[in-house]
Amino acid sequence: xxxxxxxxxxxxxxxxxxxxxxxxxxxxxxxxxxxxxxxxxxxxxxxxxxxxxxxxxxxxxxxxxxxxxxxxxxxxxxxxxxxxxxxxxxxxxxxxxxxxxxxxxxxxxxxxxxxxxxxxxxxx
Amino acid sequence: xxxxxxxxxxxxxxxxxxxxxxxxxxxxxxxxxxxxxxxxxxxxxxxxxxxxxxxxxxxxxxxxxxxxxxxxxxxxxxxxxxxxxxxxxxxxxxxxxxxxxxxxxxxxxxxxxxxxxxxxxxxxxxxxxxxxxx
Numbered sequence: 001x002x003x004x005x006x007x008x009x010x011x012x013x014x015x016x017x018x019x020x021x022x023x024x025x026x027x028x029x030x031x032x033x034x035x036x037x038x039x040x041x042x043x044x045x046x047x048x049x050x051x052x053x054x055x056x057x058x059x060x061x062x063x064x065x066x067x068x069x070x071x072x073x074x075x076x077x078x079x080x081x082x083x084x085x086x087x088x089x090x091x092x093x094x095x096x097x098x099x100x101x102x103x104x105x106x107x108x109x110x111x112x113x114x115x116x117x118x119x120x121x122x123x124x
Numbered sequence: 125x126x127x128x129x130x131x132x133x134x135x136x137x138x139x140x141x142x143x144x145x146x147x148x149x150x151x152x153x154x155x156x157x158x159x160x161x162x163x164x165x166x167x168x169x170x171x172x173x174x175x176x177x178x179x180x181x182x183x184x185x186x187x188x189x190x191x192x193x194x195x196x197x198x199x200x201x202x203x204x205x206x207x208x209x210x211x212x213x214x215x216x217x218x219x220x221x222x223x224x225x226x227x228x229x230x231x232x233x234x235x236x237x238x239x240x241x242x243x244x245x246x247x248x249x250x251x252x253x254x255x256x257x258x
Binding site for chain 2: 039042046047054066076077081119
């Protein structure tokens, strides 16, 4: 006999178990110091000219922390946006389309930021 | 396919019948700020990509962020970021099983809201104070 009980056994309704829950917490913890670092970086460069801002991001320590923020925040954002869509978008087609769009958005943003930081720190 | 067990189950009352409470509003705010920070992330991307392209592209972004609308947006994103971060810390504490009684929850909600406002104003005061220091 098939009952809804089968959904709570094993990996649950999302078929992913607690992996997403855990990943959201790990990225949340990483985001706290990294976001504070970003805010301090921006506040410290208000009114700075192009050369100063570029030189700051080109610094290897700054670049590594920025990259860490981008990766962690992109994963965190993707999980969070997906959760909102899963809760409020009920049509299966719309939901799947929105979930795919979310992954594309998070991926594109992460790639664009990563390339920008690498170009700033490695390029001329 | 409709599941018979689910169809006969009583539904919980809808959101509208509840008196709006701070803890409820903070929960909704956590989602709204989270979703809006995705737009903030896109702006951060624009800023980083512009720096990587060159001075002209950077001047465009810098001009936008320096404008009245740009500053207003950045101010709201600062607040959203602080509220979401402090709200997230609250969630991480709850994950350990602590501070889940009604008094602690109420205190934490007020602390999150007030601290987010204080931090946002502080960030902007320091920002304006440092503006001419380059």
